[in-house]
Amino acid sequence: MIKKINIQDARFPLAKGAGSDAIHRDPIYSYAVTNLLDDSGLVGTGFAFTLGEGNDLVCKAAQFYAEQLKGRDIEELMSDFGNVFNQLSNEQQFRWLGPHKGIVHLALASVTNACYDLWAKKRGLPLWKLLTDLSPQEIVNTLDLSYLEDELTVAQALQLLTDNEPGKESRKQITAQGYPGYDTSIGWFNYSDDKVRENCKKAIAEGFTAMKLKVGSTDPQRDIRRSHIVREVAGDNVKVMLDANQQWTLPQALKICKELQGMNPYWIEEPTHPDDVLAHKTLADAIAPTKLALGEHVPNRIIFKNYLQTGSAGFMQVDAVRVGGVSEFITVSLLCRKYGIPVVPHVGDMGQLHQHLVLFNHITMGHEALFLEHIPHLQKHFVNPVIIEGGVYKTPMEPGSSSDLKPLS
Incomplete structure (x- = not known):
């Protein structure tokens, strides 16, 4: 105890x-x-x-x-x-x-x-293994579905999990292959253009096939210039995402996002205030087929429900260290699976915990194994840091959720 x-x-x-x-x-x-x-x-x-x-x-x-x-x-x-x-x-x-x-x-x-x-x-057991071994009923027992009854009752959650059991064994092959990652550190906002260019080349050499650039500059032309630098270095076959971290008002977002479409972004992330569901809906309709990604600052399953109901986002970035932890993360993943929206978590945990959760999402729920954000800055502080080889997360095998930190100095 x-x-x-x-x-x-x-x-x-x-x-x-x-x-x-x-x-x-x-x-x-x-x-x-x-x-x-x-x-x-x-x-x-x-x-x-x-x-x-x-x-x-x-x-x-x-x-x-x-x-x-x-x-x-x-x-x-x-x-x-x-x-x-x-x-x-x-x-x-x-x-x-x-x-x-x-x-x-x-x-x-x-x-x-x-x-x-x-x-x-x-x-x-590693957390991904514990979770994938659970029965549908055992999974639902760990979840709080209150305030979701209009979209996801206990019976519907059980049915969704049961419906995705076929193919589960074949989806376990991903634990041998590893889960694809994307490099989110090529283009931090304060990096110079030259450093962004250098980081792009490095990411490609390391095997990444997707990467992300921070945008939201006072001068939109800086964002446009830098996004084209990334596209030029990465080429047309690499997925490039743009992240504004809530910087724009809706009128600003409508204008700049249309200009940024010229470099063919895979998604535009957190374009405006994370509580403004209707602004995201307006923007999503205006820039289709370019998709929005959001969830880094969405705090709970109810607001995720609203985003799904309005069709505002093409990718959901629910973060288990932002919502109420693993339990609510799984709840949001179930909602997203019902709507057919990919879950690509934001990794406030630096990917330590989420490497387990995306495996569970794919194996148990049948979510697409798209990719998982990779941020390397705190790796040295973890007892069992994530291992990325060739742009791919290697499956963790140690018992637990890979969250143990080395003793703090």
Whole structure:
């Protein structure tokens, strides 16, 4: 059973220019880390991602949630985790601070992810293997489907999982092949044009067939110039994504996105405010067939539901360290599967946890194995860092969710 809680405020300054985008110019990649210590000697590690300031507030909220799990057996906890998640996320006083968003929801993600990590370690399995071995009923037992009943009831979730069981065995072949990655670090916002060009060449040499550039400059011509640099270096067969990190108003987005279509972007990401579902719908219709990608800052399953209902996005980037953790990630993945929309997570975890979740999405739900974002900046801080060879994530085999951090200095 869980006998002790340890919460850590982990912050990692980055190299000059790394991690920068149009809104977040000087980030400090940070984790609010939850450690759940089991009486068997195992430690479940989970975290939520922030950019520095306020990370301590998420830690304080995580402490509040985690304390409520003391004395609970992890197998008993996970057998009915959907109800546990519902109770924690609707705690009467903390709920007022969200609901289901912001500091309290990030904290719940940290604690939830620690539960899944401990569960996998208790069974001696990598998380992807634990999840893919679960029956449809066992998966649904871990989910909170409240506020989704108009789109996804418990019965419908069970049916969707059951319907995708044919082909599951053949889809497991991906664990031998590895999951494709894409390089998101070629074009951070503060990088010079020359560095973007150099990084593109390096990414192609390393085997990546997709890459992403940060846009959202005060001068749109800078974005256009840089996007054409990437297209020129990468060639027509490489997928190039553009990411504005919410910088534009809708009128700005309508204008600049039409100009950026000239370099044939695979998607345009977070073009405007992440809460503005209708603005994204307007933009998506205006620039079709170019597709929008969003989800990095979408905090919960209800807003994802609205985006799916309006047909606003061609790709969903749900992040298990932004929504309420693995449980809500799976819930959103189920919704996306119903709508036939690919899930391509944002990786606030640097891909450590999500390498497990995309395997589960593909093997169990039949999601397309498109690719997973790769950000290398924190690899040295993990006990079992992701391994990318030839632009492909190698399947992790250690028990747990690959979330253990080396001792903080």
